[in-house]
Amino acid sequence: MTRFLRPLCARLFARAIVIFTHLVTGVQARWDGCAPQPTQRIYFANHASHGDFVLIWTALPPALRRSARPVAGADYWQAGGLRRFIARDVFEAVLVDREGRGCGPDPIEPMARALGQGQSLILFPEGTRNTGDAPLLPFKSGLYRLARRHPKVDLVPVWLANLNRVLPKGEVLPVPLLCSVTFGAPLKLRAAESKEAFLTRAQAALRALTPAATEGAPS
Amino acid sequence: MTADSQILWLFGGVGGLLVVATLIARLLRLRQTAGDAPRQSSPGVENLNARVDAWWAMVALLGLAFLFGGSGVIVLFALISLAALREFLTLTHTRRGDHWALLAAFFLALPAQYGLIAIGWYGLYAIFIPVYAFLLVPVIAVLRGDTQRFLERISETQWGLMLCVYCLSYVPALTTLEIAGFEGRQLLLVAFLVLVVQMSDVLQYVWGKLIGRHRIAPAVSPGKTVEGMAGGIASATLLGAALWWITPFQPWEAAALAFAATAMGFVGGLVMSAIKRDRGVKDWGWMIEGHGGVLDRLDSLVFAAPIFFHLVRYFWSG
Structure with a gap:
């Protein structure tokens, strides 16, 4: 019984989350650098709120949503039954032990496996939520290592504007400000490109998507 | 003539105007796209068509509100205020420390203003935002202790409330006016x-x-x-x-x-x-x-x- 009920619940829950996110954030998807096509991609975005991957997922057309799996921290999304249900069944998230925790399996493995199965990923290369005034934290190496193992996959920078204002860290009630999700032009790892050079380039590509409206914001 | 039939005449007139506008917009598009080789219509003509189509939706929405009378118009403008306030505040410099003040603006000040109009309390709705919200927004914000760009952040929130809620709420407030012979x-x-x-x-x-x-x-x-x-x-x-x-x-x-x-x-x-x-x-x-x-x-x-x-x-x- 639960075998059928669980996926059904997950689908209903997903619809509800999409509708709720649209209402609260009025999210607008801006496809500036690429089209919403079903090519295999790693969407890498700035990270300021737990709702970030929900926002990207909502901004994707329904046909692209199913194959786009968010990468999320296991420590947060394994805690509690509801979170686990949302992460595993609703979003089919790839849960990873975040870097720096030492002993566990390499966090790259589950992501690389998903890419090997032809799926797309939603990834936050800053590794943790950015709650300060700097627009971006330094990128972790995961994006580079994935790009090396799957050099054919498009790396699409995605700038999320305002979600950190809708629901800042530590707050419970969202303020209904408007959010936007800007998709930039895809990058690929160049031949013989060093890790540092690649990460700097990826970071610059993401920074370049900052909308003019937030340029004037405190930084 | 009764008020109802006057309203019907008005909407009929507006509908007629929209029919003409729609015909013009569609004809302009047809003139650009028709011909031996199919061509794209210009962005200007496409925008004109989109605008006219949106007008139909906006007039229909206003008509729906009018069906419910004064309360319909109050609810419609409360929702419009909500949409306007979020657009306005999205473009401001608010910081994490403004979160409670913003929550109060959206979920206390806005419903209160329209509630006061619904009960027709002119003495309070005419001063509620310029006096009470004006003073309480900075008080709520200062309790969070973030002083960076304080004056700028508070002023922007106050402007948002004044323009998008207070000023706009004067449209449905017209229904509370008592004019002799116009009841x-x-x-x-x-x-x-x-x-x-x-x-x-x-x-x-x-x-x-x-x-x-x-x-x-x-x-x-x-x-x-x-x-x-x-x-x-x-x-x-x-x-x-x-x-x-x-x-x-x-x-x-x-x-x-x-x-x-x-x-x-x-x-x-x-x-x-x-x-x-x-x-x-x-x-x-x-x-x-x-x-x-x-x-x-x-x-x-x-x-x-x-x-x-x-x-x-x-x-x-x-």
Whole structure:
């Protein structure tokens, strides 16, 4: 019984989350650098709120949503039954032990496996939520290592504007400000490109998507 | 004629105008795309079509609200205020420390303002936001202890509340005015104001396209011309005079009020353009296809409504 009920619940829950996110954030998807096509991609975005991957997922057309799996921290999304249900069944998230925790399996493995199965990923290369005034934290190496193992996959920078204002860290009630999700032009790892050079380039590509409206914001 | 049949006549007239506008827009598109080799229509014509289509939706929404009478109009404008306030505050510099103040603006001040209008408590709704919200927003923010850009952040939130909630709420507040001999017909004042101000925007656009030459404020709003402004305000004033039969006013009084409302609407549009320019955006939002955001459509109404309300209240309802 639960075998059928669980996926059904997950689908209903997903619809509800999409509708709720649209209402609260009025999210607008801006496809500036690429089209919403079903090519295999790693969407890498700035990270300021737990709702970030929900926002990207909502901004994707329904046909692209199913194959786009968010990468999320296991420590947060394994805690509690509801979170686990949302992460595993609703979003089919790839849960990873975040870097720096030492002993566990390499966090790259589950992501690389998903890419090997032809799926797309939603990834936050800053590794943790950015709650300060700097627009971006330094990128972790995961994006580079994935790009090396799957050099054919498009790396699409995605700038999320305002979600950190809708629901800042530590707050419970969202303020209904408007959010936007800007998709930039895809990058690929160049031949013989060093890790540092690649990460700097990826970071610059993401920074370049900052909308003019937030340029004037405190930084 | 009863108020109901007057409203029907008004919506019938607006519907007729929209039919004509739709035909013109579609014909322009057809003229561009028809021919031996299929071609794309120009962005200008596509925008015109999108605008006209959005007008149908907006008129239908207003018509739906009118079906429910005064409370329908109050609920509609409360929702419009919500949409406008989020567009406005999205473009401000608020920080984490403003979260509670923003929650209070959205979920306390806005519903309270429209609630006060619903119960018709003029003495409080006329001062609630300029006095109570004005003082309490900085108090709530200061409790969070973030002093960086404090004055700027608070002022922006206060401006948002004043323009998007307080000023806009004067449109449904017209239904609470008590005018001798005009009882039960106040919805017509809402129809008069909205129709005159919105038609003034449309007519300014049309006059500007037809004979516009001299830019009136090139640094603020390069599209606006002296000819468009004068032609639009003059023809909307005439329209106001022609609508005197739905109001408690004489024709010349209706013209004077229409002039005041459309002149305020014009300068209001300039002010809102200056804010957009300062923030480096073209439109306030993306909610209305072809027009931009809710505030792009309502900027003139925001500035016209309070003045129109208080003129009518002072001279007719005193």
